[in-house]
Amino acid sequence: METCGMNFIKYLLFIFNMVFAISGLGIIIAGGLVLSDVSDFNHFTTSDLLGPPIVLIVAGTIVFIIAFLGCFGAIRESYKMLLAFAGLLLVIFILELAVGIAAAVYKADFDDTLKKSLKYAMTNYTESTAEHVAWDRLQKKFKCCGIEKPNDWNIPPAPWPDSCCWDGPAEKDVVKADNYCETKQLGNFVYSTGCFQKLKTKIESNTKVLIGVGIGIAFVEVVGIVLACWLAYTIKKEGGTNHK
Structure with missing residues (x-):
């Protein structure tokens, strides 16, 4: 028999995943807008600049898909599905963290890299x-x-x-x-x-958008991991019917 506590966690996780799915769409849109903007001047930048928005789009797509796994696992009270859901969230969280660290390291050499790229393109500025x-x-x-x-x-x-x-x-x-x-x-x-300076300002503006979205979704992911593990623990402890 289900306890009030289990019901509360189950429906809380279900509601969370609906919001999570919507946030996944938001991430895809944010990444797409930044990528579209960056593509206008990607000739002067390296693939390092295109990486973060692409990773964000991929992460948003995965978030949208696994949100339904979390919903299904919560409603079915499936211990294994909930653990799989928490594990996938953890993988995405680590991926985003790695991208953030790589972006921070790249930023140190960003000015010199951008200037060299502009100078190189200027020396090859000929018709066609x-x-x-x-x-x-x-x-x-x-x-x-x-x-x-x-x-x-x-x-x-x-x-x-x-x-x-x-x-x-x-x-x-x-x-x-x-x-x-x-x-x-x-x-x-x-x-x-x-x-x-204008190009640098534009890129930094896009970077702030990506950082803001990344921090927001990372917080949501941590909450999702905690809720999923909490419900999985409760199911295991109480010997739920779908504990398999």
Whole structure:
């Protein structure tokens, strides 16, 4: 016969897993949005930057699936299924912890790596190259020019990239262009700020989102592990009918 305590834990775990399944969808969406944003400038970054959002999407998918295992195990009062559920949560928790540590280690060399990547792409900025497309996309999206400043493009003697030219009204981050932009009818201004700091700020903003989501889901996972183990222990102790 079931006790009130077992019923309470069982339905508490069931409700928790419904919330857990919804949080899994939230993780997938957050990871997808960050990955989509990162993909716009992944030419200048390494796979280390793409790793965390991909891991988050995978973790969210697994969370969504195993939440139903937790629900089923709770309702059926299955000792083994509850232990399997707790074990899977623990694996995901360790995986997220490992990704967090790897991201922290990578961050120490992030500035130098990003600058080197930008410089390398700049030296290969010629027509019909991937670097040409990547730099133009970056400068247009972030309204920037060069790495630290527009003159990083060695102006003169080389002309400004078309994507450095601004054809709108005067703004805070633009300066009067030289004849190149005006001659090609690309506007009267050129972006005055470099792309490194803007790109770094954007990546750090995405990182904060991933960290926040990761911490939140890690807390939920710990609660799920405790509840599952508690119910499994109660079932074993009271000799539940589905203790197999």
